[in-house]
Amino acid sequence: MISKTARLCVADHQYWIHGDVYDVTEWRYTGFNGLVASIAAPGVLRDPGDFAIVMTGTESGPVRVTVQAAARELGPANLDAWDEVVEVSLLLRGENPAVVTDFDDDASSSLSAFTVLGPGPYRVRVHARGRDAGQEALMVDDEPVEEHLIQVWPAPAAPTHVIKTSDTYGTTFRPQN
Template sequence: MRYPTWTSDRMFVSYWQYCLQGDEFLGEYDDADTVRRIFEGNSLAAGGPEHLTVLAGTHTGWIRLTTRQCADAPPLPGQEWETVVDVSICSTSGSLRLFRWGGDVEEDAGNFATAGAGWYRVRVQARERDEGAGHEGDTPVEEHFLGVWPAPPEPDTVHCANDAFGRGHYDPTRAPGRPVQP
């Protein structure tokens, strides 16, 4: 099976956020503390049943985003990526789609729950979040990558947290974030 890659130079973020979301998220689950868990956890992403929220540096504007649906964990990136984390999420509906903050789905990115309902691991990579924090305009300066693959639940893994937000919020002495069970 060939797993698709999707790239956009025009992924719009609002309130520093975009997400993966399943069909049952709004009806079955509530995760009002996701952003708090990002600030107090790995500094980049947090999730639970049917969703994952990613925190960009850009408050409102465009980022470059590449996504990949994977059979296994993608290779670790090089040092050009400033912050890289792996997070576990559970799809109870068998659907995980890319959403802009506020509810607009990016249909072209596809369904990331490639194995149906069950557990997935998401690698989130970011660079230029610091530059995105003060950026205004139509040309994105910040870039993200999401790789999603079926995998049993594990605590968050922080491969690196080297942008200013990561250095300010990620504390390697704290216990890693745990997967949120459905």
């Protein structure tokens, strides 16, 4: 398993997981789970997606992100340690799949090429904690108050699987029953 952690600077409450294909000019939130959206260009939720958008509570500032890439599925998520956990399938077409933001910084490049295991599709499990604290802080200048874990492994495409949702921030996106 390969594991890398970086202090990623986010803007507009988001960062992306993508290869060379991404276009969110017409992104629609309909049916969005509140954490990670598997997207087919130009912005339609789809399994598998060409790329993903991950929503952060932090509007602008640092978020601690760890990426773990493995040859096979990692063990089940520790649900006690995370507020939100969602799995999606991604194609991640292109030569340099990566976690990126609007900022061109060293942190993004340290999380690049995490799909060293060959061409997709991939299963991507995104974990988040501290999004409510990130939203309350709005602009975070110092140490991140929010943390994400992204686990990636090669796997056939499968529907999005929402494992856990418990933060308040995510409810602003999820459909109300």
